[in-house]
Amino acid sequence: MLEGLVVAMLGASGGLAEASLHALAEQGAHLVLMGRRQGVLEERARQVRARWDRAVQVVVGDIQDEETWGRLWAAMVSLPGRPFGWVCLVGDPGRLSPDQWSVPKLAQLFAVNAAAPLLALRDWGHRMKAAGYGGNAVLFASMQAVHPIEDSLPYALGKAALVYGARILAKEFGTPPPVRVNVIAPGVTEAGMALASIVRGKYRPYVERGVIPRYGRPEDVARAVVFLMTPDLYMTGQVLLLDGGLTLRRDLR
Numbered sequence: 499m500l501e502g503l504v505v506a507m508l509g510a511s512g513g514l515a516e517a518s519l520h521a522l523a524e525q526g527a528h529l530v531l532m533g534r535r536q537g538v539l540e541e542r543a544r545q546v547r548a549r550w551d552r553a554v555q556v557v558v559g560d561i562q563d564e565e566t567w568g569r570l571w572a573a574m575v576s577l578p579g580r581p582f583g584w585v586c587l588v589g590d591p592g593r594l595s596p597d598q599w600s601v602p603k604l605a606q607l608f609a610v611n612a613a614a615p616l617l618a619l620r621d622w623g624h625r626m627k628a629a630g631y632g633g634n635a636v637l638f639a640s641m642q643a644v645h646p647i648e649d650s651l652p653y654a655l656g657k658a659a660l661v662y663g664a665r666i667l668a669k670e671f672g673t674p675p676p677v678r679v680n681v682i683a684p685g686v687t688e689a690g691m692a693l694a695s696i697v698r699g700k701y702r703p704y705v706e707r708g709v710i711p712r713y714g715r716p717e718d719v720a721r722a723v724v725f726l727m728t729p730d731l732y733m734t735g736q737v738l739l740l741d742g743g744l745t746l747r748r749d750l751r
């Protein structure tokens with residue numbers, strides 16, 4: 499499905515990213531992997547090359563730095579095939595107790611969870627439009643962006659803004675050939691930033707009470723990423739909530 503196409507993954511060193519980048523490579527995509535931990539990125543690149551025989555470039559940088567966006571594009575056009583996809587898993591869970599909340603701390607979390615991903619995507623969208631390419635972008639929000647969960651203010655503010663910003667960019671980039679912009683909002687998934695809380699038992703009552711049948715898996719997310727990378731996807735500006743029904747059913751006794 500993605501033969502001859504290049505997909506950039508931002509936040510490719512994180513827990514949720516691994517299954518998704520292999521799923522994209524399995525579909526034929528060449529990949530640019532971006533994050534801050536070079537060792538993890540290089541190892542993942544090595545595994546994708548060995549397992550799927552795809553071309554892979556690594557870009558090390560902070561998503562808040564505009565020069566990183568330019569290096570990401572340069573890496574995309576250096577690969578065989580044409581730029582097509584942009585998937586951003588960058589996020590900061592903002593684990594602050596309410597007595598630690600302050601305007602600067604919430605602003606910093608907002609920068610990583612909303613402002614930087616949205617401006618990086620806008621930069622990519624303009625480069626795609628200038629080159630005459632259509633493509634697909636996916637941003638990662640959270641169930642906490644679409645459902646108010648107690649004490650989630652530092653994290654949820656940015657993620658909710660990300661959802662709204664995705665709709666604005668979907669509108670801006672929708673003229674043919676469109677650059678489609680959609681959002682995945684995961685629930686409690688057994689990888690990355692949720693893993694420590696799962697191990698601590700924070701979400702166990704939801705499984706024990708039958709609110710959700712199980713925790714989410716990175717493979718659930720990977721399936722959604724592959725779907726949202728469909729080259730003729732007939733969907734933009736939307737949110738896929740992958741929470742197993744947790745937010746819908748959490749008030750059931």
Ligand SMILES: NC(=O)c1ccc[n+]([C@@H]2O[C@H](COP(=O)([O-])OP(=O)(O)OC[C@H]3O[C@@H](n4cnc5c(N)ncnc54)[C@H](OP(=O)(O)O)[C@@H]3O)[C@@H](O)[C@H]2O)c1
Binds near residue numbers: 683
């Ligand atoms: N796991 C879940 O259950 C869950 C639930 C809801 C939403 N999400 C969302 O899904 C996405 C992926 O989550 P995850 O569980 O895989 O989290 P993770 O393991 O903590 O990964 C976060 C990723 O973001 C990157 N990152 C953070 N700050 C960055 C910055 N300033 N510049 C560049 N990269 C930066 C990290 O790169 P380095 O490690 O290289 O610094 C890492 O690759 C996040 O947006 C998260 O909010 C996850």
